[in-house]
Structures are given as C-alpha cells and as structure tokens.
Amino acid sequence: MSASALPKSVDGMLELLTSRGYLAERSLATVAYLSLRMGRPLFLEGEAGVGKTEIAKVLSAALGRKLIRLQCYEGLDVASAVYEWSSAAQMIAIRLAEAAGDTDREQLSSDIFAERFLIKRPLLQALEPDVAGAPVLLIDELDRADEAFEAYLLEILSDFQVTIPEFGTIKAPQPPIVIITSNRTREIHDALKRRCLYHWVDYPEAERELAIVKSRVPDISAKLSQQVVRFVQALRDQDFYKSPGVAETIDWATALTELDARSLTPQMVGDTLGALLKYQDDIARMQGDTLQKVLKEATSD
Template identity: 90%
Template sequence: MTKPSALPTSVDGMLELLTSRGYLAERSLATVTYLSLKMGRPLFLEGEAGVGKTEIAKVLSAALGRKLIRLQCYEGLDVSSAVYEWNSASQMIAIRLAEAAGDTDRDQLASDIFAERYLIKRPLLQALEPDVNGAPVLLIDELDRADEAFEAYLLEILSDFQVTIPELGTVKAPAPPIVIVTSNRTREIHDALKRRCLYHWVDYPNAERELAIVKSRVPGISAKLSQQVVKFVQALRDQDFYKSPGVAETLDWATALTELDARSLTPQVVGDTLGALLKYQDDIQRMQGDALAKVIKEATSDT
C-alpha cells in the first residue's frame, strides 16, 4: 500500500488525484466524489456494468493509501457473511473445557464465550475498525444483486457508521470509512438507503473521453487503431443489444487487438475478437455479415 496522503481540498484536486491513477473522470463525477469525502457521506454510484463504478473505490484506495475493503453482493447475502458471525466451533471447545474444569458459573461462561476473540469480523465490521493509515475505503459492490431485505442491515452503518451486536453492544467507527456503493440497476434500491448517500449516475463516456481512456490504459495501441476501436464501440452502443459494451470491454478489446498486432479493423480480425466486446451470443449473431461490415466501414472512415 502506498503512503497515506491527505484528502483533496478542491474539485480540481480530486480530478488530479483520479487522473494520476489513470481514471479520467468527468467533472460532475469528480465533484460528487469530492463532496462525499468532504461531507463524510457514502457515495452511491449507479450505471451500466463496465462503466467504471467499482474502479472509483480502487483508485481512491490506491491514491489515498487507504485499505480497500470490498463487500461483493449476491443473492442470499446475510449478516453472517457481510457483518459478523460467532466462531461456534471455538465456543463449543471453550464450553467443554470449562465443563471439564468444573466451571459451572453459567453467567460467567456465557460472558466468556461471547468475548471479542470469538467474533469473526466480516467486511462491514472490518470497515469500522481504526487503521493507522486512516479510515478504509469500503466498497459495497453491486448492491442490486443482494436481496431487498439486506438493505435494512446497511441503514445503521450508512447513517451512523456503527453496528449493533446484541452480545457485545454497539461498535462505532472512530472515523467514518469512505463508502462507495454501486448498483447496475437490475432492480431499484430503496429510498431509505439512497437518502443516506450522495448519488451519481455513471454514464458511458463520449468518444473523446473514451479515446483518452484507451490511450491511457493501452499505451501500446496505435493512434489509428485506437480511434477505430472507439468509433466502433460508440456505434455498437447505438444498437439494440441485450448488453452494450462498457469501458471495461473497450479496454479488453483494444488490448486483445494490440496483442494480435492488428493495425486496422477488418472483418476478419473483428469477427475473431468480437467476444471481447459482446458477451451474449444473440448480440454476436446480430453483428455478422452486412451489419458488421457497415459498422466497420463507419469506424474506419477518415482514419
């Protein structure tokens, strides 16, 4: 981990911090990120998959020298996986040892087995612990994948930065973590959670910004090919696909083409590598024959 650094003191400072780590953000995103840090409020980022929502947390962690704690959400996620659980095996051993030693004080035994040493701390509880490098960056990733009931567990954490454990009491963070919550909007997130956050919709970048991203992240790519790649991807996003390619797919495809020493987009090389851009067979099938040739022609004109 890099040496801890101070938080940006302005929106321009936030833009510079993100850019220094290769994240070329729009000013609106830099502004809401700056305000999130300045106000100590969670940042809720919503948008299509692959547009760079998760990357914000990674960049902040690296640039600020803070620990990154990630909670990857999924259907069925509960408190024992996200917040804490008790080490029941160790507790049972402690009970049997106490019984073997003739210790019959049940109240004392109950107090002993619910001591912190038997507590297994999951990501949300870990994020509330003090750290010499400063409060960590907590990434709650793809919250829309979790069940709606799980959102209720987050309300106390996102508003008061604390967790109540019945057997131990309330654990409160000495300093609020930097919280980034992401959603791909496969379902709506409850208003009660959104009210606790600053909100920003992360959209696909325009051609100019995406070209800058490609040049920054794929340094070996030629100017000609990078322009063609961006024009091709931008054209695909105008199609009625099941899943349009995000920036992550653009970078994967640009890297793949570079590895193949491609100098320009041709039907052969695009057809062979389309799986780096499109992740559903129905979408790939639609980009065949005349449809593919048309988009390639548009992407390679004037380059």
C-alpha cells in the same frame, strides 16, 4: 502504502483520479470530492463496465487507505456481510472450561461471547480503526442483494455502527469512505439513497474513451485506438442485450494489440468479438451487413 491527505478541491480530486489512470468527467469528480468532504456515502448507478467499481479501487490506492469490498448477491445475510460467532471455537472453550471444573454458567456465557470469538465480515471490518485512516468500503452491486439486507444497511450508513446483541454496539471512530454501486437491475429504496450523494455513471463520450484507451493500453497505435473507439461508440447505438462498457473497450483494445493488429478488418473483428460482446445473440447480430456498416463507420477518415 502511505496515507495521503484528502483533496482540497474538485481540481485536486481530478488530479488524484488521473494520477491513478482514472479519467473521470468533472461531474463525477465533483460528487466524489463532496462525498469525501461531507462524509457521505457515494452511490453510483450505471451500466456494468462503466467504471463504478474502479473508482473505489482508485481512491483506496491514491489515498493509501485499505479497500474493503462487500460483493452483494441474492441471499446475502448478516453472517456473511457483518459478523458471526465462531461456534467451533466457542464449543472448545466450553469443553475446556468444563474439564477445568469451571461451572459458573454466567461467567462462561460472558466469556464465549468475547471479541476473540467474533468473526468480523466486511461491514464490521470497515468500522475498525486504522493507522492509515478510515478504509474505503465498497458495497458492490447492491441491487443484487435482497431488500431485507438493504434495510439492514440503514443503521450502518446512518450512524456507522453495528449492534451485536451478545456483545454490544461497535461504532467507527472515523466513518469509512463508502462507495455503493448498482447496475440498476432493481430500484434501491429512497431511505438508503437519502443517506448518499448520487451520480449516474454513463458511457464516456468518444474523446474521453479514446484517452482512457491510450492510458490503459499504451502500446496501441493511434490509428487502431481511434478505430476501436469509433466502433464501440457505434455499437452502443445498436439494439443489443448488453452494450459494451469501458471495461470491454479496454479488453478488446488489449486483445487486438496482442494480435499485432494495426487496423480493423472484418476478419479481425469477427475473430475477437468475444472480447467485446458477451452474449451470443449480440454477437450473432454483428454479422453480415450490420458488421460492414459499423466497420465502415469506424474506419472511414
């Protein structure tokens, strides 16, 4: 995977994203372009499945940069996200030194905290130099992590460096391209947001979603693709626990194509709703009159 130059305009960013099948709206392409040019992290919020994570993957592939992903979760700590010491390897080194009669404790203390004993986790890996250029660092679903970890990110996002008490400060020779995503299950503190450029990734309008479906599911018929998009767009007007995102639209369109469907029918929709809706309560709501109403709206010419 060879490295590519950064786009030189918003149009260039649109072309770069489109070349990898990511059909972005111009406002997203603009903020992504500015993020690259200004060297600022890009903070993306929006519902699950609207393409926030995908943009990091697309940038990595299109620019020929390594993708380093940190998946956030409750309880995420420094040892899992940044670094830890290999205590087993350190213990072996101590035993070998003792067996060799090396009793210089100060030297031994220095030796066991050498870089070869350092286990580098995603955030530290993202600060390392790379011949292909600075990597793309994806900090995914930051809202799932604890606030204490969010605060720890401030040093990294401010100076792109990590301080390890036993080792010293490691600073990136070139800042990574940082994409942070959040499903907004909780608010992210202003201190972190101020260090980023922000964009809310919304559900796409029908025309763009249709283009996405045709791009990602090339074998789908024109009639079925239009019906799928109309159906999903209508579903998002319903009072569901979780409305389907673009990812679910693509999954459903793929499933229908695998079943050789040519148009939506009540039977076909009922049999495949599990590809589109992921909560039983939502599926239960899509029965009877509600299903007939949405299906009629989707299939009417």
